[in-house]
Amino acid sequence: MRDVYIVGIGQTKYGEHWEKSLRSLVVEAGLKAIEDANIYSRDIQAIFGGNMSAGSTIYQDNIGSLISDFSGLSYNNVPAMRIENGSASGGAAVHAGYISVASGLYDLVLVGGVEKLTDVSMEDQAEVVSGEVDQEWELFHGGTLAALQGLMARRYMHEYDAKREEIATLPVLSHEHGSENPYAHFRNKIKIEDVLNSTLVADPLTMLDMAPYSDGAAAIVLASEEKVREIKPEVKIKISGSAISSDFMLLQDRENILNLKSVRISTEKALKMAKLDINKIKVFEVHDSSSIMGLLILEEIGVFPRGKAGKYIMDGYGHHDSKVAINTSGGLKAKGHPMGATGIGQIVESVIQLRNKAEKRQVPNADKALAINIAGTGSVSVSHVLEVV
Amino acid sequence: MTIPRYWREFQHRYRLVGTKCPKCGRIYFPPREVCPQCHRESVGKMEKVEIKNSGKVYSYTVVYQDVPDFKFLKPYVFIIAEMDSGVKVTGQLVDIDPKEVKIGMPVKIAFRRIREEDEAGIIEYGYKFVPNE
Numbered sequence: 001m002r003d004v005y006i007v008g009i010g011q012t013k014y015g016e017h018w019e020k021s022l023r024s025l026v027v028e029a030g031l032k033a034i035e036d037a038n039i040y041s042r043d044i045q046a047i048f049g050g051n052m053s054a055g056s057t058i059y060q061d062n063i064g065s066l067i068s069d070f071s072g073l074s075y076n077n078v079p080a081m082r083i084e085n086g087s088a089s090g091g092a093a094v095h096a097g098y099i100s101v102a103s104g105l106y107d108l109v110l111v112g113g114v115e116k117l118t119d120v121s122m123e124d125q126a127e128v129v130s131g132e133v134d135q136e137w138e139l140f141h142g143g144t145l146a147a148l149q150g151l152m153a154r155r156y157m158h159e160y161d162a163k164r165e166e167i168a169t170l171p172v173l174s175h176e177h178g179s180e181n182p183y184a185h186f187r188n189k190i191k192i193e194d195v196l197n198s199t200l201v202a203d204p205l206t207m208l209d210m211a212p213y214s215d216g217a218a219a220i221v222l223a224s225e226e227k228v229r230e231i232k233p234e235v236k237i238k239i240s241g242s243a244i245s246s247d248f249m250l251l252q253d254r255e256n257i258l259n260l261k262s263v264r265i266s267t268e269k270a271l272k273m274a275k276l277d278i279n280k281i282k283v284f285e286v287h288d289s290s291s292i293m294g295l296l297i298l299e300e301i302g303v304f305p306r307g308k309a310g311k312y313i314m315d316g317y318g319h320h321d322s323k324v325a326i327n328t329s330g331g332l333k334a335k336g337h338p339m340g341a342t343g344i345g346q347i348v349e350s351v352i353q354l355r356n357k358a359e360k361r362q363v364p365n366a367d368k369a370l371a372i373n374i375a376g377t378g379s380v381s382v383s384h385v386l387e388v389v
Numbered sequence: 390m391t392i393p394r395y396w397r398e399f400q401h402r403y404r405l406v407g408t409k410c411p412k413c414g415r416i417y418f419p420p421r422e423v424c425p426q427c428h429r430e431s432v433g434k435m436e437k438v439e440i441k442n443s444g445k446v447y448s449y450t451v452v453y454q455d456v457p458d459f460k461f462l463k464p465y466v467f468i469i470a471e472m473d474s475g476v477k478v479t480g481q482l483v484d485i486d487p488k489e490v491k492i493g494m495p496v497k498i499a500f501r502r503i504r505e506e507d508e509a510g511i512i513e514y515g516y517k518f519v520p521n522e
Contacts, residue, residue, distance in 0.1 A: 123457055136398065137419050140515070141480045141503065142452060142459045147467045150450030158448070158492050202467075203451040203487075250419075252469045252477035257448065 008037025008221030014336030026114035029217035050093030050113030051340035086132030091343030091373030091382030112219035115338035150202025166310025168195035178330025185336030214336030218345035241270030241385035262381035270383035283369035285346035343373030402515035442498040444472035
């Protein structure tokens with residue numbers, strides 16, 4: 001296997017883009033990444049596109065060709081594939097791009113992800129977002145993604161005797177970081193009381209526990225050793241670990257619904273590839289599709305002890321200048337959650353941190369980052385370890 | 390939902406028919422064609438089994454979202470129950486004040502209307518949970 005580097009990043013602002021279509025969003029992010037890499041689009045040898053829901057939102061499938069064509073590559077007949085793994089589509093597309101370069105088949109690859117949710121009504125958005133849970137045995141009975149996360153939160157409070165306020169700490173942290181990120185969907189700061197007093201969604205979780213439905217796109221350019229030497233980026237960033245894992249589709253089928261086995265396994269594998277211990281990592285982007293999901297991921301990978309993540313965050317852990325920096329982008333909660341773009345956006349933020357360009361939210365001496373992107377209640381998990389080399 | 394998509398799950402949704410692996414004895418609901426423990430040794434050998442209809446609440450939530458199919462029920466109680474057969478089953482808990490729901494409380498399966506499509510569409514039935522006194 002060959003080493004794989006990230007030489008370019010690009011993203012749109014996440015949020016409600018009434019004036020922009022799915023294709024214009026992804027092209028904007030892709031072209032920014034190509035420009036950032038200081039290459040030409042004709043240099044791209046393959047494209048992997050992450051997208052979850054275009055087939056059910058705008059009835060557009062075959063997204064790979066769409067991205068390639070409208071990025072100006074129709075005369076180049078570039079191989080272009082869409083990767084769909086629910087909310088983990090973006091991370092999975094990065095993994096696919098990684099494999100394609102590591103294998104030796106391609107030297108320069110564009111990975112772009114996009115979601116366009118505001119082209120359907122709010123009601124339909126809730127159903128689309130729940131497309132990644134089991135339709136026959138969960139959603140049929142009213143088990144939306146939020147409802148399933150409500151079950152996890154309730155069980156968490158029961159099993160660990162955790163207080164409701166502890167769960168609310170992560171959205172507060174995410175919004176604080178989001179307020180410093182110009183690409184974030186929400187840039188307002190919130191307090192624990194705001195989370196507790198917000199509209200109930202799936203008791204005990206409220207609106208402010210849940211990531212929003214966002215439009216947006218993100219893209220990165222991957223390069224082989226040979227290409228990275230030609231491109232000569234100011235900061236050389238390597239993907240030192242890339243792993244994906246799956247788990248039971250139905251939440252009910254897991255022995256303990258609070259254990260995210262897919263997250264543990266994909267992260268262990270990625271860290272093993274990178275020959276790193278978790279405590280060497282300072283920058284974490286974790287998939288807080290809801291407060292509880294984010295906390296469970298942090299506990300599963302051993303950043304915090306089980307049942308205690310909220311307590312640690314309350315004590316100041318997680319801020320960009322603390323011992324572990326969590327979701328400096330604002331996370332899914334504040335930066336936003338355009339599903340197909342989310343996992344790629346996490347990597348864009350990690351690269352910004354490793355390049356020391358995150359300004360007010362910069363993590364001091366950031367040299368290693370871990371990004372975890374999941375689908376549903378953990379039926380898929382993708383982990384990426386990035387390092388300055 | 391087309392009629393065949395609904396119709397093919399009748400026995401599972403009406404009578405809680407799952408499957409049992411003859412090799413390890415584990416029970417699965419919804420049914421599986423292959424046992425995730427015994428793999429190919431179970432293929433073609435999985436047996437139909439009816440899940441016992443009693444259990445207790447493993448976790449619960451009260452859903453306030455505008456879910457198009459369940460708007461008229463909002464808010465509804467949604468649970469995972471640990472059944473006496475050893476499997477967990479997911480569904481709504483009805484005939485109870487949401488404030489009364491507790492983890493560990495006994496529940497049983499009842500046959501109920503789940504949702505209906507527009508005027509010309511089908512009415513879909515299946516299981517919901519009710520308190521088990």
